[in-house]
Amino acid sequence: MAAYAKRHYGVDSATLHPKVIVLHFTAGDSAASAISTFSRDTAALGELPGTCAHYVVDYSGVAYQLVPTSVMCRHAIGLNHVAIGIEVVQPTNGHSSAWADQQILARTAQVGGLLALVRSLQHEYGIPTSMVYGHATANSCPLFRDLQGWRNDHTDWGAAAVTELRHRLDALP
Numbered sequence: 324m325a326a327y328a329k330r331h332y333g334v335d336s337a338t339l340h341p342k343v344i345v346l347h348f349t350a351g352d353s354a355a356s357a358i359s360t361f362s363r364d365t366a367a368l369g370e371l372p373g374t375c376a377h378y379v380v381d382y383s384g385v386a387y388q389l390v391p392t393s394v395m396c397r398h399a400i401g402l403n404h405v406a407i408g409i410e411v412v413q414p415t416n417g418h419s420s421a422w423a424d425q426q427i428l429a430r431t432a433q434v435g436g437l438l439a440l441v442r443s444l445q446h447e448y449g450i451p452t453s454m455v456y457g458h459a460t461a462n463s464c465p466l467f468r469d470l471q472g473w474r475n476d477h478t479d480w481g482a483a484a485v486t487e488l489r490h491r492l493d494a495l496p
């Protein structure tokens with residue numbers, strides 16, 4: 324990961340000081356399958372380490388931590404040097420990403436667990452709600468940076484869903 328950070332961010336370290344949270348959905352139907360995919364450490368876009376995320380949030384709202392938040396993890400081009408990645412279990416089943424985003428937002432237990440996790444990370448690291456992004460909106464983050472000119476082309480967590488989640492974060496007691 325340190326070698327990736329050097330190539331893409333000019334940072335010779337894999338130590339993470341989180342300033343951003345990026346939301347994803349797995350496009351698979353279980354936490355176990357997501358964890359097993361990440362564990363394979365398969366090259367992505369011709370480079371290692373394989374993609375991963377710090378947390379996976381299951382349908383029940385339970386969050387599994389895969390990587391310490393002090394270590395960078397490869398989940399969103401341009402933001403891995405500053406961002407915690409959270410994967411939410413949600414398949415697309417042939418539907419659009421916008422549909423999948425809405426399934427998560429409608430699943431009370433899961434979105435409740437997600438909100439609690441995001442909120443606790445915001446408190447721990449002083450991350451404002453404006454720095455909670457979706458993979459689909461990651462290119463617009465002011466901290467986006469990639470020395471190789473890479474850009475995200477993923478559509479998980481689009482602008483409408485991110486706006487809704489930010490409203491719900493702001494509404495928490």
Ligand SMILES: [Zn+2]
Pocket residue numbers: 346347348398458477479
């Ligand atoms: Zn993603």
